[in-house]
Amino acid sequence: MSIDNSLKAFKQAQNLIPGGVNSPVRAFSSVGGTPLFIAEGDGAYLIDIDGNRYIDFVQSWGPLLFGHRDEAIESAVIEAVKHGLSFGAPTQAESDLAELVVSMFDSIDKIRFVSSGTEAVMSAIRLARGYTGRDDIVKFTGCYHGHSDSLLVQAGSGAATFGNPSSPGVPADFTKHTLLAEYNNIESVKKCFKDSSEIACVIIEPIAGNMGLVPADKEFLHELRELCDANGTLLIFDEVMSGFRASVNGAESITGVKPDIVTLGKVIGGGMPVGAFGARAEIMAKLSPEGPVYQAGTLSGNPVAMAAGLAAISKLKANAQVISVLNQRAKRLVEGMKKEAESFGIPMQIDTRGSMFGFFFNEKPVKNFADASNSDAELFAKFHSKMLQEGFYFACSLYETGFISTAVTDEMIEDTIKASAKVFKEITNG
Numbered sequence: 001m002s003i004d005n006s007l008k009a010f011k012q013a014q015n016l017i018p019g020g021v022n023s024p025v026r027a028f029s030s031v032g033g034t035p036l037f038i039a040e041g042d043g044a045y046l047i048d049i050d051g052n053r054y055i056d057f058v059q060s061w062g063p064l065l066f067g068h069r070d071e072a073i074e075s076a077v078i079e080a081v082k083h084g085l086s087f088g089a090p091t092q093a094e095s096d097l098a099e100l101v102v103s104m105f106d107s108i109d110k111i112r113f114v115s116s117g118t119e120a121v122m123s124a125i126r127l128a129r130g131y132t133g134r135d136d137i138v139k140f141t142g143c144y145h146g147h148s149d150s151l152l153v154q155a156g157s158g159a160a161t162f163g164n165p166s167s168p169g170v171p172a173d174f175t176k177h178t179l180l181a182e183y184n185n186i187e188s189v190k191k192c193f194k195d196s197s198e199i200a201c202v203i204i205e206p207i208a209g210n211m212g213l214v215p216a217d218k219e220f221l222h223e224l225r226e227l228c229d230a231n232g233t234l235l236i237f238d239e240v241m242s243g244f245r246a247s248v249n250g251a252e253s254i255t256g257v258k259p260d261i262v263t264l265g266k267v268i269g270g271g272m273p274v275g276a277f278g279a280r281a282e283i284m285a286k287l288s289p290e291g292p293v294y295q296a297g298t299l300s301g302n303p304v305a306m307a308a309g310l311a312a313i314s315k316l317k318a319n320a321q322v323i324s325v326l327n328q329r330a331k332r333l334v335e336g337m338k339k340e341a342e343s344f345g346i347p348m349q350i351d352t353r354g355s356m357f358g359f360f361f362n363e364k365p366v367k368n369f370a371d372a373s374n375s376d377a378e379l380f381a382k383f384h385s386k387m388l389q390e391g392f393y394f395a396c397s398l399y400e401t402g403f404i405s406t407a408v409t410d411e412m413i414e415d416t417i418k419a420s421a422k423v424f425k426e427i428t429n430g
């Protein structure tokens, strides 16, 4: 398999763009090798600029629930483009998508659209602070909520991959209001509430996907809800990744815990840049121009992006059963790979939620970031590059999650398991 064109393109990009990439996770640094430059996507496949085809388990880091070039989404975008790219004025599509999301999330009466997950979370935090009149926030080590200053503290995803979980360039003054707790450890949250009576909100990925896939225990989330209620603190579920992936109706529908504010991204834009945050009407009423908390965006609610989101979310609502079908495939995949790994004496921890899947080369169950960090990173790197050579595109860091799209068939899952057996054999034979 030749990747000469990718090698050449990467060299050029490195001279022009820091690290050759526009988001650090794409750089392949922690697994070695060269990032593949992509020419096109086709259903379940990615095709690189050397013409190699890969079954894609990254799906643009989550947004493409229906795979590449889904017909309904593609036609909606083409139709929208014919009417103009942007107006900076309200359009019907914004209310249509808002109505759809409100109908799917119990905790959302009103929603505002932005252009990325980072923006959604940053705005949700401001709203929580404006609503409560408090400054402090609690976040969990290993959770990633985008790259805004106050949240880039012990963050997961690329920040963990590159060993800068708290970034230089963020003044200590900006993060002094960010208190840290350990995921799935309620005592650590209680300590935060002991240390501060000024906590505006606790933000959590209810199904963490940025330290690998590490779902929160239900009991932990229930206790978190109780602690927030007892202290007049808002609970924010960051579902930028898990929203519409783990469940059609949000993590609240599978955990029984209702958040005060939900942040969304990825799938909600069908592959276009969209983020959103929503809450009950009383909280959203604090937002400008209804209320005093300012938040804005030139391209927010962009008509082409709204058309893509509307097509994706309508399709999901009409075919809600796809989540359990994808979950069966996700389970088959990780259970199959685990069986193969263990037959070669390689311990593996696995989990799935809807179309999200995760695996760690680790002897012990993974419940938090410290556990995830104890996984075998060297083995992961070998697995990643050998699977790539076999034609399977997995996320290039152990701190990321895998995604199955509806374009991935049962046969492709079986092929992936077979390839993993070959790879485990090669790895253990040195």
Ligand SMILES: Cc1ncc(COP(=O)(O)O)c(C=O)c1O
Residues within 6 Å of the ligand: 116, 117, 118, 119, 121, 144, 145, 146, 147, 205, 209, 210, 238, 239, 240, 241, 242, 265, 266, 275
């Ligand atoms: C849970 C979570 N929140 C926030 C973000 C930030 O979203 P974006 O990359 O669109 O800014 C991401 C992904 O990057 C995410 O996974």
Ligand SMILES: N[C@H](C=O)CCC(=O)O
Residues within 6 Å of the ligand: 023, 024, 025, 026, 061, 144, 157, 158, 209, 210, 241, 400
């Ligand atoms: N883990 C990140 C988001 O979920 C990956 C996307 C990125 O940061 O480029």
